[in-house]
Amino acid sequence: MWQMIATLFIYLLLVIPVGNYLYRIASQKKTFADPVFDYVDRWIYKLAGISPHTSMNWKSYAVNLIKTNAVMILLTYLILRIQGMAIFNPNQIEGMEPSLSFNTVISFMTNTNLQHYAGENGLSYLSQMTVIIFMMFVSAASGYAACIAFIRGLAGHSKDNMGNYYVDMVRITTRILIPFSILGGLLLVWQGVPQNFSGNLIVDTLEGSKQVIAMGPVAALEIIKHLGTNGGGFLGANSATPIENPTLISNLIELYSMMLLPGACVITFGKMVSENKSTNQINPINQTVKPSFIHRAFGKQGFSLFTAMGILFTLGLVLCFWAESQGNPVLARLGLDQAMGNMEGKELRFGIAQSALFTTTTTSFTTGTVNNMHDTLTPLGGLVPLLHMMLNVVFGGKGVGLMNMVLYAILSVFICGLMIGRTPEYLGKKIEGREMKLTALCIIIHPLLILSFTALAIGTNWGREAISNPGYHGLSQILYEFSSATANNGSGFEGLGDNTLFWNLTTGIVMFFGRYLSIIIQLAIAGSLMHKPFINQSSGSLQTTTISFAFILVMVVYIFAALTFLPVLVLGPIAEHLTLLS
Incomplete structure (x- = not known):
């Protein structure tokens, strides 16, 4: 337990300066590294023919994001199909078949990184570098660019200018992703x-057999897969193998890498929207109250969202750690010692604490990398990553958690406004019919994709034949797969036989719509709020900068999750848990 507390405390010390740095990049303020990065950025703009001073509204921003992503999807699909060429291919990997190539390029372009293949025998080094690593950079940069544009819209500095997508993408890549990845x-x-x-090494083991040890540009992929909250892995066993994650220190490096930027996005949001006095919600009774250190560090609006996300994360972590520490009740009844907890599928060098923390983090920050096999978690332990992907607001990756949590904040002020008979307000703007319709649509898309495609898989032989563990756990395997695909997470209950035409196509469709529909609608909401005038706050206005509002957010998120996902969770992990107890 103390391992987890110390790890999270250090994270809080790290995320504040990184958040300040991201804020200065997003708001195009001066940083210490400008003399170097300004030169690099200008060279890229000139080479690509980009006019950095061109502004975009939300529609233009969304169109340019989708266009560039589409071009990269086509190019990387071609590379996967012809990867059998003798270029950076010492292990003589053949070209990837069409449906798996489709699934892979959609997966990595949408920042999902769901893998229906094992990297060590499914990809050449050429594909690992020019498809996987390349898309880990550009997909993360695209997501963070959309998040920054979304924040600009909410901050309301302009009526039509959300920034320039290409400039945002270049600045995030050159000033954050590349230097942080090198370090x-x-x-x-x-x-x-x-x-x-x-090439791969073939060695003789002590037992007298042969073992293949994978080689290649592993470190380059490992760091950006975590820093960009991408997920996936150079090897099929992901960060559970010592080749990708050899020590406790490397485990901490990977943990902090996937946690830093999503948390920094919340700080960036708090500081950017606080630049407008209309969003800073000063107590009308006492106008002279100075902001505390925490409010200065996170921004008042950012503090409430960060607190709500932190509560959701902590509750999930405690449940996962407790469930794994209890072990398997069936084995306990057979008289087997469960003092170490449920160690099935876990690495001894990490143990229960670091495995539970990694599991909760990778599905809260929508990274998808794993240092233990989630299919072997206890039912309640497996419920936590499943639920956090369904919520998709617990920090999230590449700014997704922030954007989704803002939608729940809009929903919360709307509900509270109805309860007290006032027009709902958020960030100094009135929330009216258009914003609520778009918010409801964006929130509904996520459970619609998960539940409808889960029903399709359960109702067809194509879906059911992939299940390796029938019964309640079989439903959990399918539910986890589509939750991971929709949330752009990428982890899986790896007992599912998912490299088939059915699974490659259905998860590809889910990943595509789960990513781009949400981004378009969220930019539309920000674009709508941009055009609205700021209104004066009064003593009757709902304060959205307080801890009490953070608890309101948590309750709204859990209520919505219960209304949409509780029935299927009862049929899956909850029923499995009750069966083990009986």
Whole structure:
């Protein structure tokens, strides 16, 4: 337990300066590294023919994001199909078949990184670098760019200018993703993660058999898969293998890498919207109250959202850790010692605490990397990552959690406004019919994709034949797969036989719509609020900068989750847990 507390405390110390740095980049303020990065950015703009001073409204921003993503999808699909060429292919990997190529490019372009293949025998080094690593950079940059544009819209500095998508994408890549990846990659190499172009090693084991040890540019992929909240892995066993994650220090590096930028986005939001006095909600009774250190660090609006996300994260972490610490009740009844807890599918070097923390983090920050096999979690332990992907607001990855949580904040002020008979207000703007319709639509898309495609898989032989563990756990396997695909997470209950035409196509469709429909609608909401005038706050206005509002947010999120997902969760992990107890 103390391991987890110490890890999270250090995270809070790290996320504040990173959040301040991201805020200065998003608001185009000066940073210490401008002399170097300004030169690099200008060279990229000139090479790509980009006019950095061109502004975009929300429609233009969304169109340019989708167009660039579409071009990259086509190019990377072609590379996967012809990867059998003798270029950076020492292991002689053949070209990938069409349906798996489709699933893979959609997966990595949408920042999902759901893998229906094992990287060590499914991809050449050429594909690992020019498809996987490349898309880990650009998909993360696209998501963070959309998040920054969304924040600009809510901050209301302009009526039509959401920024320039290409400028945002370039600045995030050159000033955050690349330098942070170089530093983190060197730290991973220091801990023993390979970074080379050698072919796989074949060694003799002590038992007298042969074993293949994977080589390749592993460290380069490892750091950006976490920093960009991408997920996936160079190897099929992901960060559970010592090649990708050899030590406790490398485990902490990967944990902090996937946690930093999503948390920094919340701080960026708080500081950008607080620049407008209309959104800073000063107590009308006492106008002279100075903001506390916490409010200055996170921004008043950011503090309430960060607190709500922190509560959701902590509750999930405690449940996962407790459930795994209890072990398997069936084995306990057979007289087997369960003092160590449920160690099935876990690495001894990490144990229960670091495995539970990694599990909760990777599905809360929608990264999808794993240091233990989620299919072997206890039913309640597996419920936590499943639920957090269904919520998709617990920090999230690439700004997704922030954007989704803002929608729940809009929903919360609407509900509270109805209860007290006032027009709902958020960030100094009135929330009216158009915003509520778009908010409801965006929130409904997520459970609609998960539940409808789960029903399709359960109702067809194509879906059911992939189940390796029939019964309640079989439903959980399918539910987890589509929850992961819709939330752009990418982790899986790996007992599912998902490399088939049915699963490649259905999860590809879910990943595509789960990503782009949400982004378009969220930008539309921000664009609608941009055009509205700020209104004066009064003593009757709902304060959205307080801890009490954070608790309101938590309750609204859980109520919505119960209304949409509780029935299917009862049929899956909850029923499995009750069966083990009986």
